[in-house]
Amino acid sequence: MAVTPVSIGRRGEPSVRLHAADNVVVAARALAAGTTVDGVTLRRDVPAGHKIAVAEIPVGEPVRKYNQIIGFASAAIVPGDHVHTHNVAFQAFERDYAVGADVTPVEYVPEAERATFQGIVRADGKVATRNYLGILTSVNCSATAAKMIADQFRRPGLLDDYPNVDGVVALTHGTGCGMADDGEGIAVLRRTLAGYAEHPNFAGFLMLGLGCEVNQIRGVSQGWRLDPSRPVETMTIQEQGGTVATVRAAVEALKAMLPKANEVTRQTVPASELVLGLNCGGSDAYSGITANPALGAAVDLLVRHGGTAVLGETPEVYGAEHLLTRRAVSPEIAEKLVDQIHWWEAYTAKNNGSMDNNPSPGNKAGGLTTILEKSLGAVAKGGTTNLTGVYGYAEKVTAKGFTFMDTPGYDPVSVTGIIAGGATVMCFTTGRGSVLGTKPTPSIKLATNTEMYERMSGDMDVNCGVILTDGESVEAVGERLFQFILDTASGRKTFSEELGFGQEEFVPWQLGAVM
Structure with a gap:
């Protein structure tokens, strides 16, 4: 999914409209009742990052954000209403997988012009x-x-x-x-x-x-x-x-x-030798507006330079997997992803759970209402290029380009699998403020909002909140992040490394009976 917001980048605007067809907008800051946004008047106070209805949504009708379904009205919603867990419910619905419909040729940078980093070349050629x-x-x-x-x-x-x-x-x-x-x-x-x-x-x-x-x-x-x-x-x-x-x-x-x-x-080695892991944790509603799309823009650049990116957290692409199958370069790759989704549906049902159990209390406090909404923001980390491979947990990633690995949404378990698959740099987006680190692979922390970045400046490496607060474009922040990734791969230490994180975050996925 390419996020192409209608109103993002207008510094000072009270709300963000992500698509012209949406029936909700997102509060760019905490807003008081009576404030006018996008032509409607707020009926009550709305926290930062939360949604505001800009159209009537009858009971049972879909709530749309990113021009995608994020849930269904559980009560009648009128323009100016705060839209969240009190009036929106999760509901499964059919998605059009349209395998390969969005596959397009990648405009690779000529090898002689590709970006480089300062890597350590092992005797077997691995970097x-x-x-x-x-x-x-x-x-x-x-x-x-x-x-x-x-x-x-x-x-x-x-x-x-x-x-x-x-x-x-x-x-x-x-x-x-x-x-x-x-x-x-x-x-x-x-x-x-x-x-x-x-x-x-x-x-x-x-x-x-x-x-x-x-x-x-x-x-x-x-x-x-x-x-x-x-x-x-x-x-x-x-x-x-x-x-x-x-x-x-x-x-x-x-x-x-x-x-x-x-x-x-x-x-000096080419960026094509880089394997970049993608993860998010402590997400908020800005994750899908700032940090995740900016990381997606950096991923697109890495792929154009011949590198590899690995997206994980299968429960956090649920409801948005059709956006990935459309980019799959073969039916087999799309089928493997869909099979993983079905496994998770059966797995949660067997344990008397639901895929919608995934948004945490912190996610919800940050404005994320359902797993569908969270997933639509999460897949933005993967950019827009073709899906070239799908892997099981901790399987060796061998394909170049944008790939996917089946991992849980629990951050330490997810990043452990991605690093086992070969990731040599991790990028971790967070809106609430996760302090995760990952040895032996450096972890770059991307803040989704400026307020949290400034409050936790000793943990966050990159502030993607400037997309909202300063009107910077997603593409500009993505380009800056791409260079930051190369600098980190060259030896620049991240805050999590300086603080000594990474030893306790090795958590293999435990499956099967404990006897």
């Missing part, structure tokens, strides 16, 4: 944006020991002689035992661990287990495609003789990896 040593765990039982090991490398002076190493990070999780030794649950966990083991942002790693778990290290590591020159160690706490002995041995093993890990230099 990294960061240079970490990692500690991966096979089971929750080795998590505390793994964190103890990583903590040793935070002591002053220990990494001073290795300026090219970004740090030592322990990525732990809460599963690996009490589960079946085959089937979907363990397959997803092992695929996720494999994605991190093979990730170019790790110069080397230690795989740590307890010893008696279901998820044995020999099973985890089967099929890994590792660069033979990458240093890798495995050990279990039981074989080492306990926690103290394990920490001592692991620290020595990682210290031995440091000299080789430090032997890297950044060099």
Whole structure:
């Protein structure tokens, strides 16, 4: 979906109309009863980001925003009404998937003119944006020991002689035992661990287990495609003789990896080597107006320069998936996406839930009424180019261009899968103010509104709220963001990196029975 708002960019306007056919507009700031917007008078106070009716909407009739259905009137709505959960209900409806209808040729930038960044080229040709040593765990039982090991490398002076190493990070999780030794649950966990083991942002790693778990290290590591020159160690706490002995041995093993890990230099590589992850969290109604479309504009630029982008959060494209199937380059790709949507419908129903359970209380406070509305804003992160691939959770992303991965809407689980798929930079849009970080991949925070950006200026990297407050165009902010992405890939630290986020946000999707 390309957001082409009618009134956006008019600095000082009290409301934003996103399409001429819409029967609601969005409050650009908190508005008092009696204020006139878009030719109607407000019947009550309306919070910033919330919707105002500009036409009559009888009971049962659709509420339209972005010229798309975001819900149905559960009570009669008249012009000037505040439109939200008190008078709008979620309802499933048929979408026209029109597979491939919007596929268009991509105007690629000639290779000689493509943007570049300063990346780290590994021996196997993969390009990294960061240079970490990692500690991966096979089971929750080795998590505390793994964190103890990583903590040793935070002591002053220990990494001073290795300026090219970004740090030592322990990525732990809460599963690996009490589960079946085959089937979907363990397959997803092992695929996720494999994605991190093979990730170019790790110069080397230690795989740590307890010893008696279901998820044995020999099973985890089967099929890994590792660069033979990458240093890798495995050990279990039981074989080492306990926690103290394990920490001592692991620290020595990682210290031995440091000299080789430090032997890297950044060099100029084309933007086509970049894999950009796309996620949002703590969204508000401005997400689909400012930050998400701006990120979509940056994605369009990255695709034109030969790069790859990965959109996730399947529950947050629900109701907007038809906008993606129209861009699918083949029926098989569209069918895979639709199958994922159907799986989620069955999954939520089985657990006595609804796809409309997704908007959080914070989302609703920010003006998002239904999952349909949230999804229409969320898909804007994917820009306008063709959909070239659809992947399962943590599957390796191999297609160039704009792609999709099946992930939950829960942010840590979603970004974990996307990074396992190969993302070397993450862009994370937020309206309420999420502070998520993601190691070993840097996470860029995009604020949807200027008020939150200024309030949380130590967490937010880019203010996309200027699209509303300063009248900047989506395209101009997208171009600036594209350069920021390249700078980050070249080594510029994000606020989440400066603050040390990323170790606790590794959360593989836990599926299957816990026994």
